[in-house]
Amino acid sequence: MATTDNEIETLRQELKTLRKDFAELKDTLGDVSRQQWREGAASARSAGDNARERATESVHQFEAGIQGQPLTSVLSAFSVGFVLGKLLDHRSGS
Numbered sequence: 001m002a003t004t005d006n007e008i009e010t011l012r013q014e015l016k017t018l019r020k021d022f023a024e025l026k027d028t029l030g031d032v033s034r035q036q037w038r039e040g041a042a043s044a045r046s047a048g049d050n051a052r053e054r055a056t057e058s059v060h061q062f063e064a065g066i067q068g069q070p071l072t073s074v075l076s077a078f079s080v081g082f083v084l085g086k087l088l089d090h091r092s093g094s
Contacts, residue, residue, distance in 0.1 A: 066073040
């Protein structure tokens with residue numbers, strides 16, 4: 001009987017240790033997932049900032065091109081508008 005009581009007590013201690021280990025594992029996994037989420041969010045923010053900077057630079061270059069050659073820009077815009085107008089008018093007339 002004493003052997004059985006010792007085995008039961010040993011099992012209780014092992015279960016207690018397992019519960020403690022699982023609690024620590026849960027906390028560790030939570031910390032790791034939070035850290036990965038923060039890193040992913042920071043990466044996404046950085047990518048968004050880079051895209052915004054590239055778009056702003058492209059707009060500035062486009063504006064500089066228009067200011068540098070205003071007549072060419074106006075004629076190009078008129079030509080594109082004229083061709084699109086003809087294409088759309090042709091399609092709606094059919």
